Amino acid sequence: MVIKDPSDARSRRDQALTACCMAAAAESDPLLPSARRASMLMDCLSVLRAVHPVDRAAQIDMRRFRQGLRGPLGTLLPPAGEGADQFDAMRLFDAHGLVRDGLEDLCREHMVPHRALEQHWSWARVRAEQEERRLYEVLRRLSPEEYRRARTLLGEYPAGPVRKLRRAWDRLWMRFDFFEAVSDWPWCQLDGWWYPCPDCHWPMRVVRHKTTVEVRCEAHAARGVHYRWVPGSGRDQPAPLVATGKRATPVQGLPASTEHLALTRPVWRYGTLPTLMELHLRNEIADLPHVTVEIWPGKLRPDEYDLHITVAVPGRRKRTWRVDAKAWESVTALATALLERDAPAFPLTIVLPDHQEREQHYLAARLRGRRTKVTTCSQLIESVRTACGGPR
Structure with a gap:
């Protein structure tokens, strides 16, 4: 080594x-x-x-x-x-x-x-870093319009029946060969079925204990997306899942066949998850009074930051945020990666998932002096609501 x-x-x-x-x-x-x-x-x-x-x-x-x-x-x-x-x-x-x-x-x-x-x-793990880099290379070759469309699709259609995916991705389908057959992923299968996460729609992991079987989303289990499997439905129908978490809404099992595909893990982890954060932020603040929000707004470089938020209340100073959403497992590694880049030419807000709230101060300290603020998804939404005159 x-x-x-x-x-x-x-x-x-x-x-x-x-x-x-x-x-x-x-x-x-x-x-x-x-x-x-x-x-x-x-x-x-x-x-x-x-x-x-x-x-x-x-x-x-x-x-x-x-x-x-x-x-x-x-x-x-x-x-x-x-x-x-x-x-x-x-x-x-x-x-x-x-x-x-x-x-x-x-x-x-x-x-x-x-x-x-x-x-x-395993070879799948060897490929992971190359897969992530290849995704960003493909995205950067797209026009700004295609980039925005591709990013939206990464969030909304990361897995499903191949016919449905082809229709959704349309002209971009042949340029995004990041899908694999769910049938090749035994870790997400139960009696020939797989279960999509209700939040990110990607296959949930099957975890077998001594007496029970748990089905959970790797990214959203901490938010309450986890279930218990109840056997006995036979192979013709997917066995029901019993909700064990507060966000475990009903999900329908799908055949774990070659006709059902899912984005590779690195693309889901570093493409789908941040995109979902960005779409959630946009949807939560877009209808607030005095707020203008653009998603992936860059003309020449749409990947420079993810959201441009403006609050223009008459008689008050205009507030703006340039937002870069990050969904890394390790905030320490994220800090190192950000420090390897040139400092931003404008004030930038890094947004972390809510479950990493305790680590935002560590990241902020590492990025001190780089015109960068660190917050969480819920904190940013609250800041925008307060700026436009909404309740705290």
Whole structure:
């Protein structure tokens, strides 16, 4: 596995996080042969030891490594250096002993080395970073009108029957070859059926416990989109799902066949989810008095920012927001990615999902001095309502 410069605290921490994530993936894979699992764990332990001082590294044996993977990661990670992050308290496994849904995204966002991916991860994971980059290259080659249409479709039609998708995507269909057959995704299937999330319409994950089966959206489970599967309907009809979350509205199972497609995970994660945030923001404020909102407004670069919001109340100073919505699993990795860009030439507002409210101050501190404000989706909506004279 490739090791970054060990003199850099952030690089050492990223490498340790990568090693822990890869080890957790190996520990949680029931199909992985025991010899292969042992080999992967040894490689990950070697990487983890390499980023610690010698005296500290000697204290981390395999037993302590495996125990540490199931607790807060602070027992395994080197110090964060300047700027604290959330990873000391993070757990890679949930209360049921299952690996958390965002593990792949966390690894990808923290720059898992390609060589490590090729050695230890499936080909689908090797493709993930290339897939994300290819999406943005395709989007940037579109005209502004086509760009806006494509972004809307990413949010509204990320999965479904192939005929319905073809009709919706129309002339853009042949340019967006980011769909795969749901039949190739066993992780979302129950007796030959799959269930779309009521919020993002992408396949929900099937999680099998000892006595129950849970169906949940990886992105929206924290908002209450999760269900319990009730077997017994037979293979001719999808088994019903019992809502166990506050946003678990009824969903209809669909055949997990080659005639049902879904966007690849990276495109859903970094294309569909931010688009849904942007559409939600637009819809929540578009009808407010004195508000003008443009979505993907750039003429030459529609991807420069996502929303341009103007509040012009007579007799008051005009307020404007240029909004860039972000739906990353790791706010730490997001901060690093944003800092690698040129500072914006105008005041910019980064919007995070509501469930990352506790991390907005960390991101704001990392971006201090770059004309960038950090807020959440609900906070921005409230700010716009207040600016146009609405109730707090």
